[in-house]
Amino acid sequence: MQGRTDNPLMNNLHDYCMADAPVISLGDPDLPHPPVTPSTTPSKPPAPKKLKSQRSLDLDSEGIVQKISAIFNTRMDSLEKSVERMISNNTLKIEGLKKTVDFACAEIRGVKDKLTHIDDRVKVAEKKASQMEQRITELENYSHRWNLRLYGVAENKEQNVRQEVIHICQTILPEHKAKLPDVIDSVHRLGQPKKDATKPRGIILQFGARIYRDAVWKAAKKSSFLQNNKLRFAEDLSPAVRERRMQLWPLVAKAREQGKAAYFVGGRAFANGAELFPDT
Incomplete structure (x- = not known):
């Protein structure tokens, strides 16, 4: 077919359009080149714009990381200060508690020493009271002997x-x-005197x-x-001697049942001359 060229764009035209049309070469250096715009190549975005978006994303990521790091550092500083305050307060409380415990221990030691001293005095007083009670019993028994x-x-x-x-x-x-x-x-x-006494x-x-x-x-x-x-x-008999005889009476009665000569002398009991003692 006449008018065919090697240019594919030109080959798409009908023959009647190409009959009188001049042959134009796209590679002609005398022709001005059309401006290159995004619309001429919609399938491939321009490289500079793509680099700008990547750089913006990187900057945004760095900013987020910095913000997170700043927040984390702030929180950590606050936490450290809180822990330090807590430790300081606990240390003061422990020191105060230690002073209180030391004071209480000192008081307890003082009370213990006093109790020991009082216990010694009580033992001495008990010994004296026992001696006095024995002495009073002897005097009472002596007075009853009259x-x-x-x-x-x-x-x-x-x-x-x-x-x-x-x-x-x-x-x-x-x-x-x-x-x-x-x-x-x-x-x-x-x-x-009693009314009903027999x-x-x-x-x-x-x-x-x-x-x-x-x-x-x-x-x-x-x-x-x-x-x-x-x-x-x-x-x-005095009350003490009577109580003593009540304890010894079963032994005296048993000795008498056995034909022994059992008798009392004051608060003491004898059977055939041998003194009797209550069972312990």
């Missing part, structure tokens, strides 16, 4: 108790009949001389007069 108790004497409002007791003592101890009114000091009933109250009599008291006590153990009139003399 007395005797008499049971079985009938009781009425009009009677002269002292005269009746003196008469009874003169009867069982006639050899001292003249002396007894002088050596028998005080005589009185024991306790308060037995007369006991009588306590105090002697001014131990020799006459012991003589009456010895004579009363074998007196038929007392047995016939249902009268009985007994020792006037």
Whole structure:
């Protein structure tokens, strides 16, 4: 076909358009080159713009990293300061607590020393109290040794108790009949009278001389007069001696059942001459 050229653009034209048209070469140096714009090559964006976007993205990334780093550093500084304040406060609290504990320990040591001193004083006081109690018991027992108790004497409002007791003592101890009114000091009933009482109250009599008291006590153990009139003399014992005898009584009763001669002397018990002791 006439008019065909090697230019593909030109080959797309119809023959009637190419009949009288001059042949134009695109490679002609005398022709001006058309400006290159993005619209001429839409499939390939210009290189400078692409580099600018990449650089902007890199700058933005660096800014974000810097901001994150700055925030992190700020937070870390704040956290470090908070931890430092906490440690400082805890240190002060620990020091204050240590002072408090040291003070309390010192107080406890002082109290302990005082308690030790008080304990020593209490032991000394207890020892002295025990000695005094023993001494008082001995004095009380000694004072009771001057007395005797008499049971079985009938009781009425009009009677002269002292005269009746003196008469009874003169009867069982006639050899001292003249002396007894002088050596028998005080005589009185024991306790308060009771309305429904079936037995007369006991009588306590105090002697001014131990020799006459012991003589009456010895004579009363074998007196038929007392047995016939249902009268009985007994020792006037202190509370401590009575309690001691109550503990020893089962041993004395057992010894008597065995045919032994068992008896009391004050707060002590004997069987066939051997002293008896309560079971521990």
